Amino acid sequence: MRLEYRVSPRLVGLFLGSVAVYLAFQSLLFEYLVEVVIDKQAHPYIVTSLDLFSVNTEQTIPTWYSSLLLFAAALLFLLVSVGKSGIIARGRWLWTSLAVIFLYLSLDEAASIHEIAAKWLQTDFELSGFWTFGWQLAALPFLALFGLIYFRFWWRLPRPTRLHFMVAGVVYVGGAFVVEGISAARWDALGGLSYGYLVIATVEELCEMLGVIILIYGLLTYLVNEGYTLAFMPPNSIEPRKFRPSRPMRLLIGSVLALNALVIAWTVNLSGESLNDDGIYMYHSLIDQLAVDGVIVGREIGRFSFDNPASETLPSLAETFSEIMVVNLISADSYLILAAEQLPFTQDQVIDVLHNNGETQFIIFDDNAVRLILRQVAR
Numbered sequence: 001m002r003l004e005y006r007v008s009p010r011l012v013g014l015f016l017g018s019v020a021v022y023l024a025f026q027s028l029l030f031e032y033l034v035e036v037v038i039d040k041q042a043h044p045y046i047v048t049s050l051d052l053f054s055v056n057t058e059q060t061i062p063t064w065y066s067s068l069l070l071f072a073a074a075l076l077f078l079l080v081s082v083g084k085s086g087i088i089a090r091g092r093w094l095w096t097s098l099a100v101i102f103l104y105l106s107l108d109e110a111a112s113i114h115e116i117a118a119k120w121l122q123t124d125f126e127l128s129g130f131w132t133f134g135w136q137l138a139a140l141p142f143l144a145l146f147g148l149i150y151f152r153f154w155w156r157l158p159r160p161t162r163l164h165f166m167v168a169g170v171v172y173v174g175g176a177f178v179v180e181g182i183s184a185a186r187w188d189a190l191g192g193l194s195y196g197y198l199v200i201a202t203v204e205e206l207c208e209m210l211g212v213i214i215l216i217y218g219l220l221t222y223l224v225n226e227g228y229t230l231a232f233m234p235p236n237s238i239e240p241r242k243f244r245p246s247r248p249m250r251l252l253i254g255s256v257l258a259l260n261a262l263v264i265a266w267t268v269n270l271s272g273e274s275l276n277d278d279g280i281y282m283y284h285s286l287i288d289q290l291a292v293d294g295v296i297v298g299r300e301i302g303r304f305s306f307d308n309p310a311s312e313t314l315p316s317l318a319e320t321f322s323e324i325m326v327v328n329l330i331s332a333d334s335y336l337i338l339a340a341e342q343l344p345f346t347q348d349q350v351i352d353v354l355h356n357n358g359e360t361q362f363i364i365f366d367d368n369a370v371r372l373i374l375r376q377v378a379r
Contacts, residue, residue: 009224013217016069020209023062024202027055031202035195055205056198058112062205069212070106074099076219083228094153100252101146114139132184136177143173158225164218168211175207290336290353293344296321298337303328304365306373313337318374323367325350330361 030050034040040047055062077099084092108114114135131137154165183200190197291297298313304326314337318324321339327350328335338350345353347364354362365373 007220007224009217009220012220013213016213016216017210019065020069020206020213023053023065024055024206024209026053027062027205028199028202030054031056031198032195035193035198056201063109066205066209066212067106067109069209069216070102070109073212073215073219074102074106076216076223077102079228079230080219080223083223083226094150098150128188129185130181132188133180136181139177143177158222160225161218161222164214164221168215168218170211171207171214172211175204175211179204179207290338290345290350293340295338295340295343298339300335300337302333302335303330303363304335304370304373306376314370315374318371324370325367326365326370327354328363328365329359330363331359 030053034047034050038046038050051057052060053062054060055066057063077095081092081095081099084095154162157165179200183197183204186194186197186200296317298317300313304314305328314324314326317337317339322341323339323343325338325343325347326335327338347366350364
């Protein structure tokens, strides 16, 4: 049986574009209902259902569609690269690199990887206005590097393809950077979510989708003009040969292995840095869980005992607060001081917190024991 199907780039582009416009319009309608009409507190399940169609929320139908568009572009770039494998083609590796880049963009669209950089920038820097969301700052160097590497490649493309790529880039980058910056400024000015912000953000998402659709249209047109065809061969017609990964494949595998090694080394290094010069482990998670409801948590080097009763901190806290507790962390050779007018947890609850954080060797001194030791030392 022979199956032959002719692809019309124009029809594909119109169909994909119509779906994108529809999803954006539907998102605006449903977000208006959520933000203006519906009582969110009274109808949480309706709000959750309508949010499935929002272009401005993660893990939604429009997000899935955007990810599929980017993945389709990656496959088309890969098809061009594979088609040039049998001939001497300058810049073939750039086509392959574009396939990898758009595969990553598809993954990022679905998994929101760029939010990691955004949260880091938002936490460590006081961003405002156009740069409120922060991720553009992290992406700018990569965008500049991409332009430097691919300018000559783009200039050597056939004129129609060059024009399609240029328009696609302007629409996509204009939406991702410029329109998102405007929406970020709106968010910052109003101090959070509003329907006006959602309208601007929807335009930004629509620009991203349309930019990728124009790129897909350009790639399909290029494939048609270059005479590309796709055929499936029966297994028996292919001469068996030893599998040997190509150079790009070897480079990719090596890069993945090197990245894993770097992540492991970095994690081990962080683990080592979490010990200070005296070998004291910084129990950030443990301290965060105990420092609640007005509880003051201090950390001192050594072990609290009759032989090593206290630094200046412990007597001061004992005089200031009505209740105090000391926890010797044996493995870290340090102790925690818990002080409050009334400690909101029992000794058993503290033990549970210690166990949940992996501590198995510790000694707890309650308020009476702590004050007894301090009185004995003071004599």
